[in-house]
Amino acid sequence: MVRAKKHLGQHFLKDEQIARRIAFSLSADGLFSQVLEIGPGTGVLTRHLLEQWRGRLTLVELDRESVAYLKKNFDHSDFVLIEGDFLRMDLTSLMQEPFAIIGNFPYNISSQIFFKVLEHRDQVMEVVGMLQKEVAERLVSPPGNRDYGILSVFLQAYYDMEYLFTVEPHVFNPPPKVRSGVIRLRRNSVTSLGCDEILFRQIVKQGFQNRRKTLRNALKPLNLPFDSVPDSTLGARAEQLSVDEFVELTKQLQSWKS
Known part of the structure; x- marks a missing residue:
């Protein structure tokens, strides 16, 4: 068993249909050739990602119990498994080609994940992330809405964004106290804003x-x-x-x- 750890913000998804829906929300149009999953936990999402991305998938997991579980229950020749903190990693050296990021993002670091995405916007072509519904709505919010904020502007400058669907608490173990939302970001054609x-x-x-x-x-x-x-x-x-x-x-x- 892998125990969900509160200090890591872990809530393990247990619904296979939702996991498959999230995994297949990634585009398959050649914009990227590798996928990085943040916080795979017990691999519910990973199983479905392997259907399309076997041999081109990298998993980053901070929790040692989860790492041990993945090594025991998966053929890890199908992916690269890295034990470590995504926020501290040098993505430029880790991922050599354009790639996508996907994951059930821990609520307590989801904003930090997106700031890191911005730092590597020339590499990160797409993001599919599940996060707290309130935060998800804020990121995709248009101008004139009270949810529209700093990170909304920064992300929308470089990515086309959409809210995909809502996920209820009961499909997680343990269930969070709030609903979750899945969003997708796709890199737009902006290479420079044309200003300072x-x-x-x-x-x-x-x-x-x-x-x-x-x-x-x-x-x-x-x-x-x-x-x-x-x-x-x-x-x-x-x-x-x-x-x-x-x-x-x-x-x-x-x-x-x-």
Whole structure:
């Protein structure tokens, strides 16, 4: 038996149909040639991934009990099994080709996983992840919605995103106290935002940290001149701006910085 460990945020999926549905949510159109599964646990999702990705699958698992279980119950010549912390791994050296990430992500590190995806956006062509429903909805939320936030903007700048389906608590062991949501990210064609991307991130973060304020007031701590920014933009709140509008705002402000 593999005991679910609270400090690792483990909730093992036990429904084979849902596991298969998640596994086959990955595209098979040649955009990537390898798949990395985060936190396979007892391999419920892994079994279905092997149907399509045998020999091209890498598993990353931090829990020693789960690693021992996978080694005992699977032919590990079918995949690469790495015991370690995904958040600490050098993905550039680990994965040599464009790849996809999939997994039942631990709730307590799901946002960190997506920030790491952003760091490796030129390698990570697709992500299919199950995470807390509230967080999943926030990531795919469009502008003008109260769920729209910092990570929504950062991810939507480089990925086309969609909410796939909801998963109820009773299909997990132990059942979590909240519902889960499965989302899919597919890398878009954007290689550069065409603006100062460091300043872009600063503006987005500062805007949402004071999301109830207009941008004129929310961005004051950055000490940027607003002379070239239209009043219609400065009078809006961060949640009202699309990715393209944040990019345009950055362009209007970056000339002062340079």
